[in-house]
Amino acid sequence: MQPRFIPWTPEGDPRFGGVRLLVLGESHYEEGDWIDDGRPLPSDYTIGLVRDWGVRPPARQPFYASVYSALTGQPWEADQAKLEAFWNSVLHYNYVQKLVPGGARAPVPGDFWSFSEPMFRTVLEELRPEAIVVTGRRLWRNMAEEDAVLRPSDDPMExxxxxRLSDGRLVPAMHIRHPSSPGFDWRKAAPSVEAFLQEVRAGSIARNPA
Structure with a gap:
């Protein structure tokens, strides 16, 4: 099943630190006249948000700025060259493929998760990332069941x-706190992301599932 909101996919073979990386967000929200009432919605909505708030933001936007810092390990600054280089090195997709009513931080209706799962699987097959960074604990708990535990831990953040893709390859995934959540500290998230990506680059995760 094809997604309603197509992913941000830079031209060529985008790579962040040598890894084809998918940054997975949770959802878009209803705002004003922007409601999910059965009428067709712009399929490039996610792409437009990345372009307008990630690559060329008029001001600092918490989600996109914190994603930038958590992955690069650098504080966000209004440097378009750096922002463009970063967002053109990653893939980005929002898991929930319906507009969530109630605005930011509103609960996602339960059936939205199951509705979105087959589209997530389609996107994985089409994008074929080598790793996924999931943004948010709620998304991590509710997204499609994983096919393998690659690193168990008493700490859920670790x-x-x-x-698993159709050719048998495992795409490793980890999560961070939601970058827009109160108290999010990119300085704490960055080392975990880098440790994860180091293992991906070494090729040791999918070869040695727990």
Whole structure:
């Protein structure tokens, strides 16, 4: 099943630190006249948000700025060359493929998760990332069941899982706190992301599932 909101996919073979990386967000929200009432919605909505708030933001936007810092390990600054280089090195997709009513931080209706799962699987097959960074604990708990636990841990923030593609390859995934959540500290998230990506680059995660 094809997604309603197509992913941000830079031209060529985008790579962040040598890894084809998918940054997975949770959802878009209804705002004003922008409601999910059965009428067709712009399929490039996610792409437009990345372009307008990630690559060329008029001001600092918490989600996109914090994603930038958590992955690069650098504080966000209004440097378009750096922002463009970063967002053109990663893939980005929002898991929930319906507009969530109630605005930011509103609960995602339960059936939205199951509705979105087959589209997530389609996107994985089409994008074929080598790793996934999931943004948010709620998304991590509710997204499609993983196909393998690659790194168990008593600390839920240090658990890594894998999603299996049709050719048998496992795509490792880890998560961070939601970058827009109160108290999010990119300085704490960055080392975990880098440790994860180091293992991906070494090729050791999917070869040695727990």
């Amino acid at each position: 658990v890594w899982v894998g999603y």
